[in-house]
Amino acid sequence: xxxxxxxxxxxxxxxxxxxxxxxxxxxxxxxxxxxxxxxxxxxxxxxxxxxxxxxxxxxxxxxxxxxxxxxxxxxxxxxxxxxxxxxxxxxxxxxxxxxxxxxxxxxxxxxxxxxxxxxxxxxxxxxxxxxxxxxxxxxxxxxxxxxxxxxxxxxxxxxxxxxxxxxxxxxxxxxxxxxxxxxxxxxxxxxxxxxxxxxxxxxxxxxxxxxxxxxxxxxxxxxxxxxxxxxxxxxxxxxxxxxxxxxxxxxxxxxxxx
Numbered sequence: 505x506x507x508x509x510x511x512x513x514x515x516x517x518x519x520x521x522x523x524x525x526x527x528x529x530x531x532x533x534x535x536x537x538x539x540x541x542x543x544x545x546x547x548x549x550x551x552x553x554x555x556x557x558x559x560x561x562x563x564x565x566x567x568x569x570x571x572x573x574x575x576x577x578x579x580x581x582x583x584x585x586x587x588x589x590x591x592x593x594x595x596x597x598x599x600x601x602x603x604x605x606x607x608x609x610x611x612x613x614x615x616x617x618x619x620x621x622x623x624x625x626x627x628x629x630x631x632x633x634x635x636x637x638x639x640x641x642x643x644x645x646x647x648x649x650x651x652x653x654x655x656x657x658x659x660x661x662x663x664x665x666x667x668x669x670x671x672x673x674x675x676x677x678x679x680x681x682x683x684x685x686x687x688x689x690x691x692x693x694x695x696x697x698x699x700x701x702x703x704x705x706x707x708x709x710x711x712x713x714x715x716x717x718x719x720x721x722x723x724x725x726x727x728x729x730x731x732x733x734x735x736x737x738x739x740x741x742x743x744x745x746x747x748x749x750x751x752x753x754x755x756x757x758x759x760x761x762x
Contacts, residue, residue, distance in 0.1 A: 512603065512751065513576040516543040517567060519585030519609075520677045521646050522665035523549035526584075529658065529740035530747075537748065542579075544570055546590070548673030556672050558680045564593040568601075580751060582606040584736060585708065586677060589614075592686040595693050604754045606747060608700040609708045609733050612716050613685040622682035629678045633671060640667040642674070651704040651732035658737030690719040697723040698750040702731040702738070724750060 514534055516527040524543035534541035547566055548555035567590065571579060580603050583591030588610025595605060615622040632641055643666035647659055699717035701710035710727045717725035726746050731738040 511538070511540060513540040513542060513574075513579035514751075515567070515571060515576065515579045515581050516541065517581065517583040517587030517590050518543070518546065518549070519587050520681065521643070521669055521674070522662065523669070525550070526662060526665050526734075526737065528661065530582075530736060530744060533740070533744045539751075540576075542574060542576065546587075548670060548676060554670035554672040555676050558673075558676045560589060560593040560680065560684055561597075563590045563680075564597050567594060568598065571601075578603045580604040580606070580754070582608065582747065583610060584608045585610055585733065586681060589681075589684045589686070592689070595695070596686060596689040599692065599694060602695060604696040604698075604751065606698045606700060606750065607713075607716070608743075609702055609705050609713075609735055611708050611712055612687045612690055612719075614681050614683070626678055626682060630675060633675070638667075639669055639671055639674060643667040647734070649705070649707055649733040650738050651702065651730050653730060654732070654734070654738035655740060658734065658740060662734050662737050687719075690716065691721065693720050693722070695722060696750075696754050698747070699723055699725045700735065700743075700746060701725070701727040702733060702735040703727055703729045704732040705735075707733045726750075 516530060518524060518526050524545045527543035531541045531543055544567055545552050546563055547558060578601060581591045581594065588607040591605050591607060592612065643663045646666050647663050650659060697720050699713050701713040703710065714725050717723040728735050728739060728742055736743045
């Protein structure tokens with residue numbers, strides 16, 4: 505196996521609830537391992553101004569601009585949940601701009617062809633806000649998507665980050681999700697991909713992620729036991745170990761599959 509390039513930039517993209525700080529465990533561990541990790545806040549998250557609208561083309565363009573601003577040459581992308589959808593969009597838009605990607609707890613499309621699932625999803629996700637609940641209330645529901653024994657610090661971080669998400673941004677993200685569909689591009693992805701699932705993830709079930717991996721030419725599939733939707737926070741050491749092993753194989757994955 506060739507020596508891994510530990511100067512490889514690794515760009516982390518968060519999901520609907522939280523922001524860049526949800527990758528805090530990975531920023532520490534990847535830095536200690538010698539990588540150059542960067543966690544990005546999508547529009548409306550972190551210190552960025554709240555937004556009333558978002559779409560995946562715009563989100564992908566946003567991370568492209570930030571990668572260019574930081575001078576990151578062909579980074580690896582790691583996307584969780586909605587962030588994994590942003591990564592898939594970015595791979596279609598610029599197929600040769602990235603060295604590898606990790607699609608964690610995500611899917612290649614959202615909802616059903618009839619649109620009924622999407623309508624119910626929006627209604628269910630926004631109902632607490634319509635009833636006068638706060639994002640702090642929402643956070644308690646969202647972290648319930650974790651597995652049975654999450655890391656307590658990771659659970660607390662997820663809860664705090666979701667609670668701090670602007671309501672306007674959260675509403676925009678919920679509406680953005682329902683239009684996602686990158687299934688047609690899966691077979692065209694030409695870089696090594698890790699499709700990573702959590703055993704207890706009900707939002708992005710392992711079976712769907714495994715099917716997605718089967719449609720991508722250079723994909724590997726892995727499932728972390730004992731975790732739910734927030735795998736990187738529930739079991740950060742196990743999550744990181746799988747990513748480190750995958751990135752160590754990136755130089756040879758394509759040649760071994762040809």
